[in-house]
Amino acid sequence: MRVLFDVILEDENLLVVQKPSDLVCHPTKGDEFSSLISRARIYLKADSGPRLVNRLDRETSGLVVIAKNTETARELGKIWETRTVHKEYLAIVHGHVAAEHEIIDAPLGKDEASRVAIKDCVRADGAAAQTEFFREKFFSCDGTDFSLLRVLPRSGRKHQIRIHLAHRGHPIVGDKLYGGDEDLYLALVESRLTEEQRAKLILPNHALHAGKLRFEWRGREWSFSCPPEKWFTDFMEQVC
Secondary structure: OOOOOEEEEEOOOEEEEEEOOOOEOOOOOOOOOOEHHHHHHHHHOOOOOOEEOOOOOOOOEEEEEEEOOHHHHHHHHHHHHOOOOEEEEEEEEEOOOOOOEEEEEOOEEEOOOOOOOOOEEEOOOOEOOEEEEEEEEEEEEOOEEEEEEEEEEOOOOOOHHHHHHHHOOOOEOOOOOOOOOOHHHHHHHOOOOOHHHHHHHOOOOOOEEEEEEEEEEOOEEEEEEOOOOHHHHHHHHOOO
């Protein structure tokens, strides 16, 4: 039987899962296994109407909250809109990050110079965005330096963490869009990534994991966590 996802919690209202990397949240032209929401429908049976409360980029792994009914979706949607949800990510970035702790405060907007329609960038007239990070460790492999960061987004802009860390000079390892060569992203979507390009990326997916969520709902605190996938931890823990 095909594994759809790892279930973190399930009750009569909620399904909290660990989204695998390289899986889109919304339906695509692929089969019923090609998106997280379609897999949720399979898991919850055909007559269900699951709704994603939060979403992650295709290559970002981690926690996604799925509402099983309209009322739950409405209530949790309002909580997410208030920006009171605590979100915590792990990111492996290029270079040794000097700061132990920093808040990146840089507005984001459309990257009008890019060939990629969905790409954003730091721009003075953009929407306010803040990303806080804590450096967890340094490590090196084959003469290349990396850092593991614990990242807490203070706002929820599209691609915010990826853009801010790249803007800071430390793009996420494996990031095809914000890693410095956007043709890697175009090659991915056009199914023409070469072995040389894959080697340049180092990792099969960008190293960003949504590992913790915490929020208040219906009179209690809800807290969820999940570890990164094996390819992430293997790279992070290697000794080269």
